[in-house]
Amino acid sequence: MRVAVIVFPGSNCDRDAADAIMQVTGKMPKMVWHREAELNSIDLVVLPGGFAYGDYLRPGAIAAQSPIMKQVRAHADAGRYVLGICNGFQVLTEIGLLPGVLMPNSGTKFVCKPLKLKVENSDTAFTNGYKNNSSISIPLAHHDGNYLVQDDELSQLEDNGQVVFRYEVNPNGSVNDIAGITNQQVNVLGMMPHPERAMGKTDANNDGETLFKSLMEALQ
Amino acid sequence: MKAIVKVQLKPGVLDPQGSAITGALQALGYDEVLDVRQGKIIELDLQGTDHVLAKQRVSEMCGELLANTVIERFSVDIID
Amino acid sequence: MKAIVKVQLKPGVLDPQGSAITGALQALGYDEVLDVRQGKIIELDLQGTDHVLAKQRVSEMCGELLANTVIERFSVDIID
Amino acid sequence: MSNDVEITAQIVAEHGLNQQEYDTFCQQLGRTPNLTELGICSVMWSEHCSYKSSRIHLAKFPTTGKKVICGPGENAGVIDIGDGDAVIFKMESHNHPSFIEPYQGAATGVGGIMRDVFTMGARPIALLNALRFGEPEHHKTRSLVAGVVAGIGGYGNCVGVPTVGGEVNFDAGYNGNILVNAMCVGLAKADSIFYSAAKGVGNSILYVGARTGRDGIHGATMASAEFDDDAEEKRPTVQVGDPFTEKRLIEACLELMATGNIIAIQDMGAAGLTSSSIEMADKGGVGIELDLDRVPQRETGMSAYEMMLSESQERMLIVLKPGTEDSSRRIFTKWELDVDVIGKTTDTGNLTLQHHGETVCDMPIAPLSDLAPKYDRPWVKTAKAPHLDAGSLPQRDAIDVLCRLMSAPDMASKRWVWEQYDRHVMGDTLMASASGSDAAIVRVRQTDKALAISSDCTPRYVKADPYRGGKQAVAESWRNLIASGAKPIAITDCLNFGNPERPEIMGQLVQAIEGMSKACKKLSYPVVSGNVSLYNETKGSAIPPTPTVGGVGIIKDISTAMGFASAKEGDMLILVGDTKGWLGSSIYAREIENLSGHKPPPVSLSSELQNGKFVRKANKKSLLRAVHDLSDGGLACAAADMAIASNVGVVLEPHSVLSDHAWYFGEDQARYLLSIDAANYDKLQKLAIKKGVSVSYVGEVRGGDIRLGSSRINLSDLQNKWEQWFPKFMEKTDANASK
Numbered sequence A: 001m002r003v004a005v006i007v008f009p010g011s012n013c014d015r016d017a018a019d020a021i022m023q024v025t026g027k028m029p030k031m032v033w034h035r036e037a038e039l040n041s042i043d044l045v046v047l048p049g050g051f052a053y054g055d056y057l058r059p060g061a062i063a064a065q066s067p068i069m070k071q072v073r074a075h076a077d078a079g080r081y082v083l084g085i086c087n088g089f090q091v092l093t094e095i096g097l098l099p100g101v102l103m104p105n106s107g108t109k110f111v112c113k114p115l116k117l118k119v120e121n122s123d124t125a126f127t128n129g130y131k132n133n134s135s136i137s138i139p140l141a142h143h144d145g146n147y148l149v150q151d152d153e154l155s156q157l158e159d160n161g162q163v164v165f166r167y168e169v170n171p172n173g174s175v176n177d178i179a180g181i182t183n184q185q186v187n188v189l190g191m192m193p194h195p196e197r198a199m200g201k202t203d204a205n206n207d208g209e210t211l212f213k214s215l216m217e218a219l220q
Numbered sequence B, C: 001m002k003a004i005v006k007v008q009l010k011p012g013v014l015d016p017q018g019s020a021i022t023g024a025l026q027a028l029g030y031d032e033v034l035d036v037r038q039g040k041i042i043e044l045d046l047q048g049t050d051h052v053l054a055k056q057r058v059s060e061m062c063g064e065l066l067a068n069t070v071i072e073r074f075s076v077d078i079i080d
Numbered sequence D: 001m002s003n004d005v006e007i008t009a010q011i012v013a014e015h016g017l018n019q020q021e022y023d024t025f026c027q028q029l030g031r032t033p034n035l036t037e038l039g040i041c042s043v044m045w046s047e048h049c050s051y052k053s054s055r056i057h058l059a060k061f062p063t064t065g066k067k068v069i070c071g072p073g074e075n076a077g078v079i080d081i082g083d084g085d086a087v088i089f090k091m092e093s094h095n096h097p098s099f100i101e102p103y104q105g106a107a108t109g110v111g112g113i114m115r116d117v118f119t120m121g122a123r124p125i126a127l128l129n130a131l132r133f134g135e136p137e138h139h140k141t142r143s144l145v146a147g148v149v150a151g152i153g154g155y156g157n158c159v160g161v162p163t164v165g166g167e168v169n170f171d172a173g174y175n176g177n178i179l180v181n182a183m184c185v186g187l188a189k190a191d192s193i194f195y196s197a198a199k200g201v202g203n204s205i206l207y208v209g210a211r212t213g214r215d216g217i218h219g220a221t222m223a224s225a226e227f228d229d230d231a232e233e234k235r236p237t238v239q240v241g242d243p244f245t246e247k248r249l250i251e252a253c254l255e256l257m258a259t260g261n262i263i264a265i266q267d268m269g270a271a272g273l274t275s276s277s278i279e280m281a282d283k284g285g286v287g288i289e290l291d292l293d294r295v296p297q298r299e300t301g302m303s304a305y306e307m308m309l310s311e312s313q314e315r316m317l318i319v320l321k322p323g324t325e326d327s328s329r330r331i332f333t334k335w336e337l338d339v340d341v342i343g344k345t346t347d348t349g350n351l352t353l354q355h356h357g358e359t360v361c362d363m364p365i366a367p368l369s370d371l372a373p374k375y376d377r378p379w380v381k382t383a384k385a386p387h388l389d390a391g392s393l394p395q396r397d398a399i400d401v402l403c404r405l406m407s408a409p410d411m412a413s414k415r416w417v418w419e420q421y422d423r424h425v426m427g428d429t430l431m432a433s434a435s436g437s438d439a440a441i442v443r444v445r446q447t448d449k450a451l452a453i454s455s456d457c458t459p460r461y462v463k464a465d466p467y468r469g470g471k472q473a474v475a476e477s478w479r480n481l482i483a484s485g486a487k488p489i490a491i492t493d494c495l496n497f498g499n500p501e502r503p504e505i506m507g508q509l510v511q512a513i514e515g516m517s518k519a520c521k522k523l524s525y526p527v528v529s530g531n532v533s534l535y536n537e538t539k540g541s542a543i544p545p546t547p548t549v550g551g552v553g554i555i556k557d558i559s560t561a562m563g564f565a566s567a568k569e570g571d572m573l574i575l576v577g578d579t580k581g582w583l584g585s586s587i588y589a590r591e592i593e594n595l596s597g598h599k600p601p602p603v604s605l606s607s608e609l610q611n612g613k614f615v616r617k618a619n620k621k622s623l624l625r626a627v628h629d630l631s632d633g634g635l636a637c638a639a640a641d642m643a644i645a646s647n648v649g650v651v652l653e654p655h656s657v658l659s660d661h662a663w664y665f666g667e668d669q670a671r672y673l674l675s676i677d678a679a680n681y682d683k684l685q686k687l688a689i690k691k692g693v694s695v696s697y698v699g700e701v702r703g704g705d706i707r708l709g710s711s712r713i714n715l716s717d718l719q720n721k722w723e724q725w726f727p728k729f730m731e732k733t734d735a736n737a738s739k
């Protein structure tokens, strides 16, 4: 599996994402500076967490205009995989690869805590290692994770099984407790919680590792 | 030349920050406050003097970057 | 009755958001953009009809909560 | 104001220099200074930069040791943690700015302390913050808490360095002067530490980072003057933090450091361009010439005076090896940062400034630091505090007291605060605020080693007895590291006091330093960096003296890291150390009896050392399940913490002699509560006898209640009381909430 992690000037979970990839594949992913414009022969693009441009204007807005994002779009359009974590999810909604927006948390504060998610669809390349409807624990850390989408699009998401992760207790006001969604073609996933922080390295929880392992198997 | 851009949430879009402000003002005793909505005002210093062109260019900037048109609407005023 | 409050950074106060937006617009080819400053626009729905009183009350709200008068200045307009 | 205005006595006074200081300066110069020169001298000789009131006393700290690579005198302290790794750390205050503008004040405090650490070549890996607010009822407290916490989170979260620990206290003594002390810990290679001495002549001086604006001009002198009634009106332009720029600055500087282009590097902190250029030149024994027209500027029409005194954030000054200018520039350009060569080192020994084709300053550098005033200010000993006889206090229901203490502002859960901090970014946080350990534990990346880090001070004690309180702050820091399984290595500190021109305040400072020094020496726990913040008073009323101690220890093998969240049903609870039932200046005295100012608990450093070594040994032999140090609230509160963190009940037996309040809530020092598997009891006791340490069985881990003798409360009921104080406090918005 050939993986690229995109690095924006304010990305700060890029290294954590790379470590997670390394842990499951044994190979360091390619770290791609956002001004580079090449994503040749890459299977999976990871848009990592952080504050790509300080979250100034709107989270993900300025990053969405970066040269690399044209390549990411082409990569996705070609049916290859894209994983957006936290800020990466925000970028994906800003460029329209995923529907909806991520508004400020309903509590209007940054929230960092471990959290239970329900796996709503384990029939995707990202989630096939999980049991359907299982409860997993993935930490979260963000200020703008309050997912909002138009009603018709919401029913579409729900009907198509594009909602893959749901919060068991809603931390941010997100509509229908949505924590992560895929696009219709199921090759792009955006999620607010951080699977790369649940790799069994700092505590016993390795529920995040399953996601990366699923991807690896799907791409083998 | 300056452009004054107002970016506001479309009607009907929930505004978490606005609701928080409403609550805080009411708690401070400002009972006359019924609802609050928060938007952005972005002031651009522009080179050039052509107002018509400027308005068109700044509207493009809004579509491309300054506003997220999924949930926001914008208005542009050009002043000297 | 509505109040439109504009809250902007005082001149000279660093505006990191504004600088980032300037850079982003220039990178997109909008070379005419010299500088950008970002502020807030806060719209309040108010009960009552007395504009003079409303203006005074909303100015108080600004001082107390809506603006950070150490680094920001504000203006209040009352409309129907 | 033009640069050649006549310097009147009033202008001198406005710059915070007294007549004698001004005369010394003129004498040295051989003429009267112009305005720019006066401005430069005034910031260099301010309390904040020159440490004029504290310097002779700071010299009492032990600052060397086997593991010390660099002690005080550089931007931060450096210690050796083996295998070629070094840890760089420091704590600093941002008290005054945070009172005026809590969000930006606290945010820029975090930014500033990170720069001190990465300036020396370290990647910041952990942040802590020690916060002291006024009483909860005070009309400003709530908005200050909200702003400061949001500011700390806003900055650290964005840069992507985990905020892993800290303290939050409330006391009426801080009503007019809150304390915001931020600590940063970074990781570097021991053979590539960067210093600030600008050695060599003719080398280019590179300015990088944010542009210079009129921010915080005279911030350094403000930090050295007490607030008066209209301080809130006369505030200078507040500095606004830009964490996105800081993040890029860190990455770009670390990238440049890897090239070998750097001779010296220094952040622009308080007094910006002035102190950074002068300190670098002074340490390198060279002169420096700057062309101010080349300084990247954010505003138009800035004078030389304004540029030299600006405290714009996120800026660095770098002296480059000849010929490396272009390759260095490219790195900063890649990170979209402003960068320019603004001058060079010279052999004149002078600071020479060119602006608009004119020389606006030309004066010798050495005297600015060598001749900086140094005062042995008069001081008086703090009056002897009366003893509090525990026997004179009324009997009370122990569980009722426990509930009141655990939900008191200083003791209640700080979840509301730390949930706003990203504690896990960088992927190496093993224990942070939420984890149930006495210190934060952060792994050294890609190794089995970890650092234990804590921040401590008990101002109640320091106020009642500065010497004993100073000793206690160091001892508690050391104990916290031991309790987390670490070997304590060294400390940084932040000495927050009132106006040193008052002999009783100066007395607090001197005695606290002496107490701290004593403890540092005895515990082999040297001071490697620190900061002094004086004039923390309003209208003649000073803050409680608050010497915050930031301790760093090393855990050689993360499998031996310890906490108090791992007690198990059926464990025995063992108390290490002697209990006399000391209640003077305790939380119990303050919260329950409304008594303060009594003699705080004695600190026996030899017991501290002995008991600590014993706990370490027992941990090494895997005899322990959970460890908690005893501090505020004594035995019962420590046991309650352990029960809540481990999610299992505890039973504590009453003492045979001591009254309940003395036994359960006394704050005798040098004590630990251990939870052990009953099967290990004999081995533990044998070890204790061998080490001459007193251990006693005090209860067990069992059931779903907290039981103190015959009285009990359900664990989750107590937990709710403990959890609810802070969110309830913050949500209570009465008419006074924000102003």
Ligand SMILES: Nc1ncnc2c1ncn2[C@@H]1O[C@H](COP(=O)(O)OP(=O)(O)O)[C@@H](O)[C@H]1O
Pocket: D048, D049, D058, D061, D071, D072, D073, D074, D075, D076, D077, D090, D092, D116, D269, D270, D493, D494, D495, D527, D528, D529, D530, D531, D532
């Ligand atoms: N209380 C203290 N204990 C030990 N060292 C101190 C203390 N206060 C200041 N120092 C040392 O004095 C030097 C100057 O401190 P400071 O002016 O705060 O540095 P900077 O300008 O880098 O922020 C630093 O090396 C600092 O570690």
Ligand SMILES: [Mg+2]
Pocket: D075, D115, D116, D266, D267, D269
């Ligand atoms: Mg420094």
